[in-house]
Amino acid sequence: MTEHPLFKSSDSGLLLVFMEPGAAVTLPEFHTWYDEEHVPLRIQRFTTFRSATRYAVTSTALTPTGVNNAPDSTWGAFYTISDNSVFADSSYTSLRSERSEREAELFTRLAIVDRRIYRLEYDSDSDETITVDRTKLGLAIQTEQATPTYIVTNSIDMIDSASQEEYNKWFAEEHIPMxxxxxxxxxxxxxxxxxxxxxxxxxxxxxxxPKCLGLHEWDEAPEEEEQYRVACGTKWRKDVLGGEGEPKLVRRERKTCQLYRAWDPLAAIEAERKK
Structure with missing residues (x-):
């Protein structure tokens, strides 16, 4: 893979693409292209694509509202990436320059293509302080490895680096354990x-x-659970975000997403079999 100042082989990450087909693209046309061409080209060719899922965006909340926020979209594609240097490699960048006639024409009609590439900073799966007794949470053990059906994305910009560091500390030490x-x-x-x-x-x-993304995976929507409301209303959280007199949060985008379809990462699976 080609090294790049932004896309480093030492980093794992996420490719997140929100799309809005718009009035000029029908949903059947949009889904057929995405499911039969766009996703397969990636998961069949690149071992770095460790998962591929599509979600319907069920709600979007922007704070503050206005033109400086990210655009609204109704569909999202989430790809977990094991090696971010793939985004600088010619074999990947050629996917744009060598688009099929169908894809090239469709892109002239799509209302919104909101493409985001991230570097992973924290993963609860790697946090030894996080322990979960799934039997007490009422989860079905046999579906524990299935793709989460509900995702919450919280994207934020903090006012300065010190505020961001405090946010990161709260996120790992209080918010995720709760x-x-x-x-x-x-x-x-x-x-x-x-x-x-x-x-x-x-x-x-x-x-x-917004530059900081918190991505939360769920088996079901948590918003009506009392423990969830408590976790989102602690004093530390309020102090981290600031108030009207001393705001620390510049902008926030919160989306809820419901699973539409998931794929196995075929290239990655095949590479593991050959080892």
């Missing part, structure tokens, strides 16, 4: 945005994608 006790919780990760671009016929103004 979420881990809520029924249906699977996993939480935190990422830093390293590259982004927004295109499409519906693009307006200078959309800004």
């Amino acid at each position: 979420l881990a006790k809520v029924k249906g919780w699977r996993r939480s990760r935190r990422f830093t945005l390293i590259d982004a671009g927004v295109n499409g016929t519906g693009k307006s103004g200078e959309e800004v994608v």
Whole structure:
């Protein structure tokens, strides 16, 4: 893989693409292209693509509202990446320059293509302080390894580096341990945005994608659970985000997503078999 200042082989990460088909693209056309061409090209060719899932975006909340927020989209694709240097490699970048006629034409009609590349900073699966008794949480043991059906994305920009460091500390030391006790919780990760671009016929103004992403995986929507509300309303959280007199949060984008389809990472699986 080719080394790049942003896309390093030492980093794992996430490719997240939010899309809005718009009035000029029908949903059957959009899904057929995405499911039969766009995703397979990636999971069949690149061993670094460790998972591929598509979700319907069920809600989006922006704070503050205005033109400086990321655009609204109704579909999201999530790819876990084991080696971020793939994004600089010619075999990957050629996917754009060598698009099929169908894909090239479709991109002229899509309303929003919101592409984001992240570097992994924290993973609850690697946090030895996080212990979960799934039997007490009411989860079905036989489905423990299945793709999470519900995802919450929290993207934020803090006012300065000191505020971001305090946010990171709260995230790992209080927020995730509390979420881990809520029924249906699977996993939480935190990422830093390293590259982004927004295109499409519906693009307006200078959309800004927040740089810190918290990605939370669930078996079911947690918002009505009392433990979830408690985890999202602690004093430390309020201090981290600041108030009206001393705001520390510049912008926030929260999306909830419901599983549409998941794929096995075919190239990665085949590479493991050959070892």
